[in-house]
Every structure is written in structure tokens, then in C-alpha cells.
Amino acid sequence: MYLFHRCHIMSKGRYILLAVVCGAVAFALGVIIGWFSKPETGSVLTDEDRAALDRYRASIEDADEAISDHILANIDAERIRENLRVLSAKSHMAGTPPDHEMAELLRRRWLENGLDEVRLVPYDILLSYPPLGREGPNNTAVTVDGADPAREYEDTRTLHIEPEYQDDPDAVQFFNAYSPAGHPVGDLVFANYGRLQDFDYLKQVGVNCTGKIVLMKYRSGGRGTKAKNAASAGAIGAILYPEPADTNEPGGKVYPDGWNLPGTGTERGSALLEPGDPLTPGYPATEFAYRLPEEEITVFPSIPLHPIGYNDAQEYLSHLDGDIAPAGWNGSLPITYRLGPGFTGDWSGRKVALHVYTNTTIRRVYNVVGMIKGRLESDRYVMLGNHYDSWVQGAIDDTSSTAISLELTRVFGGLVRNDNWRPRRSIVFAAWGAEEFALLGSIEYVEQFTDIIKERMVAYINMDIGVSD
Numbered sequence: 236m237y238l239f240h241r242c243h244i245m246s247k248g249r250y251i252l253l254a255v256v257c258g259a260v261a262f263a264l265g266v267i268i269g270w271f272s273k274p275e276t277g278s279v280l281t282d283e284d285r286a287a288l289d290r291y292r293a294s295i296e297d298a299d300e301a302i303s304d305h306i307l308a309n310i311d312a313e314r315i316r317e318n319l320r321v322l323s324a325k326s327h328m329a330g331t332p333p334d335h336e337m338a339e340l341l342r343r344r345w346l347e348n349g350l351d352e353v354r355l356v357p358y359d360i361l362l363s364y365p366p367l368g369r370e371g372p373n374n375t376a377v378t379v380d381g382a383d384p385a386r387e388y389e390d391t392r393t394l395h396i397e398p399e400y401q402d403d404p405d406a407v408q409f410f411n412a413y414s415p416a417g418h419p420v421g422d423l424v425f426a427n428y429g430r431l432q433d434f435d436y437l438k439q440v441g442v443n444c445t446g447k448i449v450l451m452k453y454r455s456g457g458r459g460t461k462a463k464n465a466a467s468a469g470a471i472g473a474i475l476y477p478e479p480a481d482t483n484e485p486g487g488k489v490y491p492d493g494w495n496l497p498g499t500g501t502e503r504g505s506a507l508l509e510p511g512d513p514l515t516p517g518y519p520a521t522e523f524a525y526r527l528p529e530e531e532i533t534v535f536p537s538i539p540l541h542p543i544g545y546n547d548a549q550e551y552l553s554h555l556d557g558d559i560a561p562a563g564w565n566g567s568l569p570i571t572y573r574l575g576p577g578f579t580g581d582w583s584g585r586k587v588a589l590h591v592y593t594n595t596t597i598r599r600v601y602n603v604v605g606m607i608k609g610r611l612e613s614d615r616y617v618m619l620g621n622h623y624d625s626w627v628q629g630a631i632d633d634t635s636s637t638a639i640s641l642e643l644t645r646v647f648g649g650l651v652r653n654d655n656w657r658p659r660r661s662i663v664f665a666a667w668g669a670e671e672f673a674l675l676g677s678i679e680y681v682e683q684f685t686d687i688i689k690e691r692m693v694a695y696i697n698m699d700i701g702v703s704d
């Protein structure tokens with residue numbers, strides 16, 4: 236401060252001279268100190284220096300192939316099979332008791348397997364269910380008026396799929412989560428995949444969707460988006476079906492004789508327009524978080540929607556009136572695909588009715604997060620994740636991955652416990668909750684820990700449907 240003051244009252248020339256002299260003196264001093272402080276022979280390292288040097292060397296060493304060989308050699312397919320058998324024994328839809336049991340089971344097994352710590356990270360999120368289990372007579376369904384709703388072959392009301400073990404009474408009925416409840420009745424229109432260009436085409440050829448129920452194929456877009464597009468075209472209800480031309484191998488046998496989807500099967504799925512908890516957009520759904528009033532939510536489709544199997548879709552399509560559907564709209568059902576609206580022949584005048592009894596409810600859901608602490612960079616994370624919730628038993632989606640990651644915790648945990656090994660960085664195992672409802676568990680977690688994830692996460696590896704054919 237004093238020197239600074241002096242500089243200002245000196246003339247400019249003197250100031251420059253002083254600066255040059257000071258610089259020269261500092262330089263000379265540096266050279267002299269450097270020269271005389273040079274060690275005479277070799278280096279003298281303290282233990283602390285040596286430890287730092289070892290850490291540095293280890294940090295630039297190549298991955299130890301012996302470790303990866305050990306991991307590969309010790310992963311046991313038989314144990315993965317057994318994990319899968321245990322974990323897919325029950326339906327474990329997010330927010331139900333078996334879902335919570337699975338989170339607890341994973342925490343216990345990961346700790347037993349040798350992870351340093353395992354936590355259940357809770358969120359209270361908005362889920363959407365139809366009547367559960369044997370709750371009531373109001374099954375979510377599609378019917379054609381005049382048809383007896385109890386006649387299984389005319390509507391997808393039951394879960395009856397051979398063989399018998401698929402008939403689990405605890406399996407949730409077919410539904411699209413976050414569909415509004417409702418009972419629209421109207422003439423049917425076929426709208427291909429329900430994309431904007433499909434509705435443009437219908438408009439062009441004079442098919443008016445106002446007040447209609449629209450039948451659409453799954454694929455080529457989200458379920459909620461299809462319903463949204465249908466609603467924009469004026470429709471009051473939406474039905475989705477898996478077109479066998481898209482899901483089934485031509486000439487292949489249907490399950491259980493082969494891999495192809497049977498005509499009584501369909502796809503449960505979420506119709507949320509944006510992923511994450513609808514009540515806490517952009518911030519985590521922790522216990523005391525502010526929650527939007529439901530009337531302010533904009534991520535629900537505005538009209539009821541429901542999935543059916545292709546046997547029923549074939550029945551409806553085969554009776555449709557109107558023009559023949561254009562090239563590209565056809566599937567592989569043995570019928571002429573038409574656009575509607577409405578039915579013809581002996582179905583003339585009959586309407587299609589949707590019976591949707593979904594209801595939303597806030598439920599607690601857990602992410603299971605476990606860690607093996609790193610040796611050198613414990614504050615850098617390599618994360619391996621998969622979701623553990625399923626609509627039903629979910630042997631493929633995604634219990635296959637849960638079974639694999641459980642075996643990985645055994646092999647990695649064994650290395651830590653028995654061989655005194657540690658990874659360079661921390662390894663984090665994550666089992667996400669409520670993925671099927673639109674990535675709710677993982678999104679809330681990222682919303683809560685955004686800064687840590689941005690600063691410290693080195694890599695994230697996701698597993699979903701951990702199978703090969």
C-alpha cells in the first residue's frame with residue numbers, strides 16, 4: 236500500500252527505472268537461491284513425498300488386466316439365473332409393497348456382497364394406477380356397444396395369456412398410466428401411428444376426427460403424444476394396439492410356442508408427456524417439496540387412452556367403414572385396413588366405448604444407491620445403473636439387468652473384501668425406482684444431486700433389458 240502510494244508521487248521515468256532495477260534484483264536473487272539450494276547428490280524424499288509419488292504413478296498406470304480377467308472369470312451365469320428367478324417371482328410395480336421389498340432386498344444383498352455403503356433414497360412421487368389386484372369390478376377396458384363385455388374374445392378385459400402362470404391375479408391390468416379416467420363413446424377412426432402427418436392425411440381425405448375414438452398402432456412415437464395428437468384433431472378417446480407387422484417375426488410362432496406376441500397381449504405403458512414427477516417439475520420430489528396443484532399439470536394427455544391386443548384390433552378394423560388405408564398404413568392382420576369413421580355391415584351404427592378407471596396417487600418410491608470407495612480418486616464416480624421396477628414380473632424389463640448388477644456387486648465386493656483391491660475411482664451402483672412411469676426415480680435423483688453429478692461423475696453406464704438372443 237505504501238509503495239503504491241510512492242509510485243504515484245514519483246515521476247514516470249523514475250518509476251520505470253525503479254521497476255527495472257527491482258526486476259533485475261529479483262531475478263539475480265532467484266538464480267543465486269536456485270544455484271545454492273540444488274541438492275548435491277540425487278534427491279532426498281520424505282515418506283510423504285514417496286506416497287504422493289506412488290499415488291501419482293498409480294494414477295497414470297494402465298488398467299490392470301488381471302482385475303478385468305478376474306471379474307470376467309468370476310461372473311457366474313448360474314447365479315444370474317438364480318437372481319432372476321428370485322427377483323421376478325412377484326409382480327413389482329412401482330409404489331406397491333413388492334416394489335419396496337425389492338429395494339430392501341437389494342440393499343441387504345449389496346451390503347452382504349461387500350459394498351462399502353448402500354442407501355435407499357426416497358421420493359414421494361405421483362403415480363397412476365387402475366383398480367389394483369382384486370379391488371373392484373371396474374376393469375379398464377374397451378367395448379363395442381351391444382357386445383357383452385364379459386365375452387373375452389371381443390375385448391381385452393382380462394390378462395388371460397397361456398400358459399397359466401401368466402394369469403397372476405396380482406398383475407396389474409392393461410392400462411396406460413396418467414390417462415385421465417373417463418368413458419368416451421364414439422365412432423372409430425383408424426389413424427396409423429397417430430403422428431401429426433397421419434392426422435394431416437385423415438384431414439386431407441376428409442375424415443373428421445371430432446368426437447371420434449381413434450385407434451392407433453404402437454411405435455413411432457410416445458403414447459402420450461399419440462393421444463395428444465388425437466385430441467388436437469378433435470378425438471375424445473384413444474386406443475393403442477401393437478401391430479403384429481411391427482412386433483412379430485413373419486411366420487414365427489406366438490408365445491409360449493415362440494417369441495411372437497399373442498393376440499391377447501398388449502403393452503402397458505406410461506402416457507406422461509414429459510418424464511419426471513409431474514408435481515415437482517425441475518426439482519426433487521422430497522418429502523416437504525412444494526407440489527403443483529393437479530389442475531396446473533400440463534403433462535397429462537387430455538383424453539382417455541387404453542391399450543388392447545391385436546385380436547381385438549383386428550375385430551374392430553375388419554368392421555370399419557370408409558376408404559382403404561393408404562400404403563404404409565397396412566399391417567399384417569389378414570384384413571383390409573380402412574380409415575372409418577364408424578363401422579359397416581352388421582356392425583353398422585355401433586359405437587366404441589372406453590372405460591378408463593385410472594387414478595393418481597402420491598406414493599413413496601426408493602432408489603437404491605451403493606458404493607465401493609475408490610483408492611485414488613474417491614470423489615470421482617463411475618456409475619452403473621438400471622431400473623428395478625416392472626409393470627408385472629418383468630423378467631426381461633428390467634429384472635434381467637437387476638439380476639446382472641446383483642451378480643456384479645458380488646464379484647466387485649469380493650475383490651474389495653477378499654483381495655484388498657479397490658478401484659481407482661469410486662464405483663456407484665444404482666437401482667432406479669418407478670422408471671416405467673416415465674423415469675421418475677432417476678430424474679428426481681438427478682434433480683436433487685445435479686451439482687455433484689456435474690462435477691464428479693466420470694461415466695454413467697445404463698442397463699435396460701440385459702438380454703441377448
Ligand SMILES: *[C@@H]1O[C@H](CO)[C@@H](O)[C@H](O)[C@H]1NC(C)=O
Nearest residue numbers: 366370371372373374418592
Ligand atoms: C364402477 O363404476 C360405476 C360407474 O361408473 C360406479 O358407479 C361404481 O361405483 C364403480 N365401482 C367401483 C367399485 O369403483
Ligand SMILES: *[C@@H]1O[C@H](CO)[C@@H](O)[C@H](O)[C@H]1NC(C)=O
Nearest residue numbers: 438441442443444445446469
Ligand atoms: C368436424 O366435425 C365437427 C363436429 O361434427 C364440426 O363441427 C366440424 O365443422 C367438422 N370439421 C370439418 C372440417 O368438417
Ligand SMILES: *[C@@H]1O[C@H](CO)[C@@H](O)[C@H](O)[C@H]1NC(C)=O
Nearest residue numbers: 559561562563565570571572
Ligand atoms: C394395403 O392393403 C390394400 C388392400 O388391403 C392393398 O391394396 C395395398 O396394396 C396394401 N398396401 C401395402 C403397402 O401393402
Ligand SMILES: *[C@@H]1O[C@H](CO)[C@@H](O)[C@H](O)[C@H]1NC(C)=O
Nearest residue numbers: 366416592593594595596597
Ligand atoms: C383417487 O385417489 C384419491 C386419493 O389419491 C381418492 O381420494 C379418490 O377417492 C380416488 N378416486 C377414485 C375415483 O377412486
